[in-house]
Amino acid sequence: MNLYGMQGEVVWYKEFRQTDWDAVVLAGGFSYADRLRAGVIASVTKAMDEVVEAAEEGKPVLGICNGFQMLVERGLMGDVALLHNANNRFVCKWIKVKVVNTRTPWTLDYEQGEVVDMPVAHAEGRFFSEREPDSVVFKYIENPNGSLWDVAGVHAAGRRNVVGLMPHPERAAEDVLAPPGRGPGGSKVWTSLRKALKSGW
Amino acid sequence: MNYKVEVIIRNKKVARDPEGETIKKELVARSSLANKVKDVRSGKWLLFEVEAQSPEEAVKTVEKICREMRIYNPVVHEMEVRTHQGSRPEVPGH
Numbered sequence: 362m363n364l365y366g367m368q369g370e371v372v373w374y375k376e377f378r379q380t381d382w383d384a385v386v387l388a389g390g391f392s393y394a395d396r397l398r399a400g401v402i403a404s405v406t407k408a409m410d411e412v413v414e415a416a417e418e419g420k421p422v423l424g425i426c427n428g429f430q431m432l433v434e435r436g437l438m439g440d441v442a443l444l445h446n447a448n449n450r451f452v453c454k455w456i457k458v459k460v461v462n463t464r465t466p467w468t469l470d471y472e473q474g475e476v477v478d479m480p481v482a483h484a485e486g487r488f489f490s491e492r493e494p495d496s497v498v499f500k501y502i503e504n505p506n507g508s509l510w511d512v513a514g515v516h517a518a519g520r521r522n523v524v525g526l527m528p529h530p531e532r533a534a535e536d537v538l539a540p541p542g543r544g545p546g547g548s549k550v551w552t553s554l555r556k557a558l559k560s561g562w
Numbered sequence: 563m564n565y566k567v568e569v570i571i572r573n574k575k576v577a578r579d580p581e582g583e584t585i586k587k588e589l590v591a592r593s594s595l596a597n598k599v600k601d602v603r604s605g606k607w608l609l610f611e612v613e614a615q616s617p618e619e620a621v622k623t624v625e626k627i628c629r630e631m632r633i634y635n636p637v638v639h640e641m642e643v644r645t646h647q648g649s650r651p652e653v654p655g656h
Contacts, residue, residue, distance in 0.1 A: 397606075397633065398635070401632060401633075404632070405631065405632075434632060434635070436632070440637045441637060442577075442635050442637045442638035444573065444577060444578075444638060445580055445581065446580065447578060447580055448580065449580035449581055449583075449584055489577050489637070489638050490637070491576070491637070507578070507580075
C-alpha cells in the first residue's frame with residue numbers, strides 16, 4: 362500500500378524481519394485473545410525480538426493500542442503499565458488528545474501543545490506508573506479510561522524513536538474517517554514519519 | 563514428585579481495581595451482611611503442577627518463571643506464590 366508517499370505492507374508476524382524496513386508500526390487489534398493481559402503474550406514472540414532490534418538501531422517504531430500494550434509488556438517503555446479502564450469497560454469513542462512532545466519521528470509535524478481528534482477503542486488502556494514519567498508524548502484532554510496524569514502515549518525509556526499510544530492515529534488519518542465535528546487528528550503522525558525518514562529528525 | 567503451586571496476582575493497593583470495586587458496590591452492597599465487608603480486591607489465580615524435590619523448590623520454580631516471563635507486572639502487581647492447600651503427592655491410580 363502507498364500511504365502519504367510511503368510504501369507500506371502488512372507483514373505476517375512469523376515473516377517479519379526488521380532489516381527489510383525503515384520503520385515499524387505495531388497496529389492495534391487483539392493478539393492471543395488478550396489472555397493473561399493485553400499484549401503480554403505477543404511481547405515475547407520472535408517478531409518482538411525483531412522490533413526490539415529495530416528500536417535499538419534507532420528506527421522509528423510506533424505501537425498503537427494493542428501494539429502499545431506489547432511495547433509496554435516487553436518492558437521497552439520503562440516502569441509503566443496499562444490497566445483495565447477505570448469504568449471496567451471497553452471504551453470506543455472519539456476523544457481529544459494534546460501532543461506534548463514533538464521531538465519524535467512520529468510527532469515532529471505537530472505544533473507543541475496541538476490538540477487533535479482521534480478515536481480510542483480499548484479495555485486495558487489506563488496508564489499507570491509510580492510517578493509521572495518524563496517521556497509523555499500524548500495527553501488526553503478527554504480522559505476516557507482513568508489514566509494517571511491523562512497520559513495517552515509515551516516514548517520508550519531514553520529512546521524517542523519508539524512511541525506508543527492508546528488512541529488510533531491510523532483511524533484518524535484522513536477526513537473521510539472522521540465523524541461530524543471531529544477532524545483527522547492522526548494524519549500528522551504519518552506526515553511526521555515521512556519527514557523523519559526523508560530528512561532525519 | 564509433582565507439587566501443586568498456586569499464584570495469586572492482584573493490583574497493588576496504589577492502583578485502583580475497578581472489578582473489585584464493582585463487585586463491592588453492585589453485589590456485596592446488596593447483601594444483608596454488606597456492613598461487615600470493608601474492601602474487595604479482584605485478581606488472577608493460577609494453579610501450576612510442578613515437578614520438584616520439595617515444596618520449597620516447587621514454589622521457587624514458579625516464582626522464577628512468573629518473574630522471567632512477566633506473568634505478573636512488578637510495576638503494578640503484587641504476587642503471592644504458595645503450595646496449593648490440600649496439595650499432596652499424586653498417588654498413581656487415583
